[in-house]
Amino acid sequence: MSPHLLSVDSLSRDQVDHLLRVASRMEPIAQRRKITRVLEGAVLGNLFFEASTRTRVSFNAAFCRLGGSVCDTTGFTFSSMAKGESLYDTSRVMSGYVDAIVMRHPEQGSVAEFAAATHVPVINGGDGPGEHPSQALLDLYTIDKEFARLGKSLVGAHLLLTGDLKYGRTVHSLIKLLSLYDPMRITLVSPPGLEMPSHLIDLVTSRGHRVEQRESLANDFSDLDVIYTTRIQKERFTDEMSESFNGISQDFSVNRAFLESRCNATTIVMHPLPRDSRPGANDLDVDLNGDPRLAIFRQTDNGIPMRMAIFATLLKVEELIEKDLREVRWFVPKKIGVDDGQPG
Amino acid sequence: MSPHLLSVDSLSRDQVDHLLRVASRMEPIAQRRKITRVLEGAVLGNLFFEASTRTRVSFNAAFCRLGGSVCDTTGFTFSSMAKGESLYDTSRVMSGYVDAIVMRHPEQGSVAEFAAATHVPVINGGDGPGEHPSQALLDLYTIDKEFARLGKSLVGAHLLLTGDLKYGRTVHSLIKLLSLYDPMRITLVSPPGLEMPSHLIDLVTSRGHRVEQRESLANDFSDLDVIYTTRIQKERFTDEMSESFNGISQDFSVNRAFLESRCNATTIVMHPLPRDSRPGANDLDVDLNGDPRLAIFRQTDNGIPMRMAIFATLLKVEELIEKDLREVRWFVPKKIGVDDGQPG
C-alpha cells in the first residue's frame, strides 16, 4: 500500500480486502470488549481546515483506541499560513512533530499536495469535492458485514444508489470500491441534472457490473439488498433544476412506506450522514428509526474499526495488535456496534 | 444510579454519600501522589456547545487522571447540526465513538434530550439556566471536607447563601443536595427581586431544615459556618431593580471587613467562580486572598476528585482503582488541594 491514503483510486482489490479483514479484527476493541496499547508513544496530528465534528472525533477516537495520543487542530486556516507559509513548509514541519496526519481541507487536491512534502503517513479526511476514502471504506465494510449477518453475498447483489449522484463524493468513491468486486447489479436514481457522471458508469460497466439508471423510485425493488441514499443539496441547484425538482420531490423520499411497499424484509438502508431531519428536507425519513433495516448507525459505528484498520495498516502494526489485547475493565454499554437504531 | 448524571434531582442520599466517599478516595490521585490507569482505552467526548474553559479543562483532566483519553469539541454548534442533523442523530453517532460524554449546552433540557438517544453515560456539564450537577456535588464535597478538617458536623450547621439566589443555578442545586442531609440552618440574603424561588424554600423546609430570608448582610453571623456567595449578574436587572440595587450594593460585598466584624475564625467562604475582580463589580472581594477562610481555590481543586468520582461511578470502576494505584514519578507541587489561596 502507498504510504498515504489519499484516494480510493490507489487501492487494489487485495488492499481493500486486507483493510476489511483488519477492520473485522478491530471489532472487539471498537465494541469495547478489549483494549490495545500498540500505538503507545505515537501522536496523530488531526488537522481540520474545515469543520467536521463527526469525522474528527471518529479519527481521534480510533487512534486513541490503538493507544496513541491525538493533537487536534481546527479552523479554516493555520496561523502560520496566514503569514504566507506554503503548504510545503507547514507539511514538512508537522511531520517532525507527529507520526501520522489526518487532514480535511475544503480544496480538492490540497491533501495530496500536503502529503507530497511530508515524511509521515497522511490520510485524506475529505478534500472538498474530491475524495473521502475512509467513508467509502466504512461503507463497503458495512455492506460486507451486513451481508455476512444476513447470509448474503456480494455476487449478484442488487444495490440502489439514490439522491445527489452528481456531487456526492461518497457515492463516487463507494461505486469505485464496489466495482473491484464480483459482478453485481447497481441501480441509480437521481433527480434530472444530478445523475452519476458517465465516466464512473463506464468504469463500473467495464468491470462487468450491470448498471441501470432510473428517474424515480416508483418501481419494483423487491429484490433489493441495499439502498444507499444521500442528501440532495438544493443550494447547488440552478433555477431550472429547482423547478423541475420541486415537482417530483416526493419520489426521492426513502421512508417506511417505500420500504414496506417496494422493498423486502432484508433490504438495508444506508446514508453517509448527516441527514437533514428538518421538515420538508426530503432526506432519509426519521420514521425508519428503530427499524432493523435502518443501518445508518451501525454504519457510523463501523467508522471506528475501519479507521483503526487504516491507521494500523499505514503504521504497520496490524499483526502486533492481537498479541497485545487486554480485557476492558470499565463499564461497557451493551448496544455498541450491534444495535438496530432504536432509541436507547 | 441512573446511567447518566443529568440533574441532582435524580440523586438519593445514598448515591450522594457514595460519590463523596469515592471522591475522597480519589484525593491521592488528584493531589498527584498516586496515579491510576484504570480507564485505559476509554475515550471521553467532551462536548461544549457553550464555552467554559474551566469546566472543560476540569472534566478533561479528571478523565485523563483515570487513564482515559479525551476528545474535546468546542463551539456554538456542531458542523453537522448546522446541516439539519437532529440532536438524536448526533447523540446516537457519538455514542458509537466514545465511552462517556460530558455535554454543556446553552439550552435547558438539551442535555437530557441528547442523553435519551445515546448508549453511553452522559454528564450534564451545564445546560443554560438548568442544571450543573457536578458543581453542586463538588460544593457539597468541599463543605464536607472543610467540616472534617475543622472538626465540625453538618448537623445544625449554619450556612449563608448570598447574591443572586433567583437565577444562580449553582445555589439551587446545592440547596437541594444539602436538604438530603441532617437538619441545618440556612440563611438567604439577596437583593430584592433576586430571592430564592419559593418552591425551593418549601422543599428544604419540608425536609426539616430551618430557612431564614434577610435583605441585607448587616446582621450578626457569629455562629456562621459557611458563606456561599454568587456573582450578581446586573445585566439581568430591570431598571427598577438597578435603582434599588445601586442604593444598597455595599451590603452584598463579602470582604475581609465583613468577615472580621460579623463572622468567626472558622467561617469558610465559597463561590462557584468566576468572580468578577473588576473595580465596582460588587463580587467577592480580593482582599480575602491569602486568608485561610477563603476556600474558593480548595473548592475548584475539589472539582478534580469529585469529577473523577462521577466518571468512576458511571463507568463502574470505583472498586478497581485502589488495586491499580502507582506512585507518581514526576515533580509534585506541594500545595495542590491543601493550600489557603495565598499567592504562590
Place this chain on the structure above:
Amino acid sequence: MSPHLLSVDSLSRDQVDHLLRVASRMEPIAQRRKITRVLEGAVLGNLFFEASTRTRVSFNAAFCRLGGSVCDTTGFTFSSMAKGESLYDTSRVMSGYVDAIVMRHPEQGSVAEFAAATHVPVINGGDGPGEHPSQALLDLYTIDKEFARLGKSLVGAHLLLTGDLKYGRTVHSLIKLLSLYDPMRITLVSPPGLEMPSHLIDLVTSRGHRVEQRESLANDFSDLDVIYTTRIQKERFTDEMSESFNGISQDFSVNRAFLESRCNATTIVMHPLPRDSRPGANDLDVDLNGDPRLAIFRQTDNGIPMRMAIFATLLKVEELIEKDLREVRWFVPKKIGVDDGQPG
C-alpha cells in the same frame, strides 16, 4: 533552575548546558526509535490565548512523547476572563487541574503574571514582543548539533544574524544565549531602522564577543558558519523606512545565489519560521529547498527534543527517562530529524 521557564535571562550557562544535554538524550524518542511513559498520569494545560498552531502542536507532541496527556485551549480570551476574572484567579484555578502549563499570550509580561499565581511549572510559549525562550533554546541546540555533525566548535565561530533585528524576539533571545558561550564573531545585517537594540550589542560585547554591524549582505562571508535569517515584517514600517527599504530590498534575500557566491560549503541556514513564500516576500528563498545547508526543518524537528528536555527538567524526570525506554513498535519514517529538507 527556577520552577518556571519565562525568559532566557534567568538561565545560567550550566542550566543551558543541562538542557542541551537532556535534549540530546531525548533524540531516540523524538526520532521515534524509543518511547517512554515517564510522565504517565501528568496533564499539560496548553493555553494559547493567541493562535500558533506550530508551537502548540510542538509542545503538545513533546508532552505526549513523555507519556503525559494534554488539554489544549485556544482563543483570544478565556470565557471566564470575559466575565471579569483576574489572571490571578484563572492561574490559581488551572494549577489545581493540571501539572504544567504552557502559555502564549499577546501581551508582554502576562505569562510572568500568570506564573506568579500558580503552583505548577509555567513555560512561556511567547508573550507578544516579549520572550519565547523555547525557540531560542531549540535554535542554540540546532547550532550545537549541526556543529557537532560538521566537526565545528562554537569557539571563534562566525554567525550572521539578518533581517528584522529590532522587533524579532527570537534573535534577541538567541543572542543572549550565545553570549553565555566562548567568544565568537557575530555579524548583524539589517535594513536601516531595524537594527539590533544597542543594549543587547553592549551585553554581548561585554561578554567578550566580537560584534560587527553592516547594512548589506554584499560582503564576503566565506568564513561564515551560520546564517540566521528572520522575516522582515513590512507592516511595522514607517513611510520613510518603506521607501528606503524598497530601494535596497534585494540585498536582504538569502538564496542559493548568495550562498554559492559569498558563503561556503558548510554554512548552515536557519530561520525561526514561518517563512513567507509568496512572491516578492523578500524572505528566505525557496530555491534553497533540498540544499543540505538549509537547516530550517532540522531546526523545527529539534523543537521536540528541546521541549521534551524543558518538560523533563521542570518536572524533574530527566534522570528517570533512560530507565524507562522501550522500543517503538509502529512504523518509523526514515527521515525524521536527519533529513536535509528535500521534498519527500
